[in-house]
Amino acid sequence: MPDQDVILRTQGLTKAFKGFTAVSDVSLSVRRGSIHALIGPNGAGKTTCFNLLTKFHAPSSGSIHFNGTDITALRPAEIARMGVIRSFQISAVFPQLTVLENVRIALQRKLGTAWHFWRGKRSLSRLDARAMELLDAVGLASFAHLGTAELAYGRKRALELATTLATDPELMLLDEPTQGMGHEDVETVTALIKRVSAGRTVLMVEHNMGVVSSIVDRITVLQRGAILAEGSYDEISRNPHVKEAYMGTTDDEQALPVQAATEAA
Known part of the structure; x- marks a missing residue:
């Protein structure tokens, strides 16, 4: 992907906590103007990855570039002023x-x-x-x-x-935007995300696969802190490694369930 098309890029992003590696060698490219989702089973490292991108955690190694500028050493407030704004799981x-x-x-x-x-x-x-x-x-x-x-x-x-x-914001990071919602609220907020994403880039952690399948352009799947797979929803939902991570099966005829629950790590 050409550099001018990439708004956020990480190289080898890693975070270890007292010997436990929560995020391991994550190299991620987010296309400008897209809606990109991070998904994965419970404990996959999704929220830790968000914390690294917004510098609530300092990475153990690796780099983060926003609009071609290395922001790895910047503080959260400096990153926010550059146009990277994050929401949280809790209201x-x-x-x-x-x-x-x-x-x-x-x-x-x-x-x-x-x-x-x-x-x-x-x-x-x-x-x-x-x-x-x-x-x-x-x-x-x-x-x-x-x-x-x-x-x-x-x-x-x-x-x-x-x-x-x-x-x-130029880049919106949404952490579980539909968590705890009933079906009607999920539909409303999903439509809002699609509407407000016009002219912006959205990177989101989301457990509701119905939301992911309806609005997301590209998906990165994490497992045990590392990237397991990337692609469109159709590609990801048929990937045998992803199905095994979610459901314990590699059955080629069985796609991911629309409501697969993957709570944030």
Whole structure:
């Protein structure tokens, strides 16, 4: 894949914890403008890999390049400022604030007043129009003035997408975006991810194979911290090594179940 087509590339990425290797020699290329999924059985190293990419963990060895720049030694805040923004498995919103105020906080960095907490609310009113645009994009405009604590779980995850978009990410890292959701919420959030991915790149860890099969362009399968296979959903679902890792079978006639559960490592 030509370098100009690759937004994120890792070479030999490895992380060991006191003798246990959680991620082993992972070389990954994420195509610009694509939705790319990391999947794998429980304990495969998916979330550890995300922690390495966003520098919540320092790699034991290997390198990480974003837009051709080596970011291996950078701190999490520096990587975020470059346009790599991550969501987490656990809902991360301010429950005591309104839905609109949550998005406005994410937008506040652009004013250059991010730490001027003593300024009045009126100084932030210029952000309201953009905040409402983002809420409309994720179907939450009618909830703008509702307390965030009152939102249903699926809508809280939609709000997280809005706050993530508010930072103008070039690369969005979504960690289990549909975890804990009912079927209806899963469909809603899946459609939102597809919609907001326009003009951006998404790298996601996801356990729901229905989500993966419906929106993902390319899949990387991890097992015991190493890459087991890569390809399209059709290629991965028929790969005998992947089927053995998930289901204990190499039956060529049996594809991966749509709802195969692969919780984050």
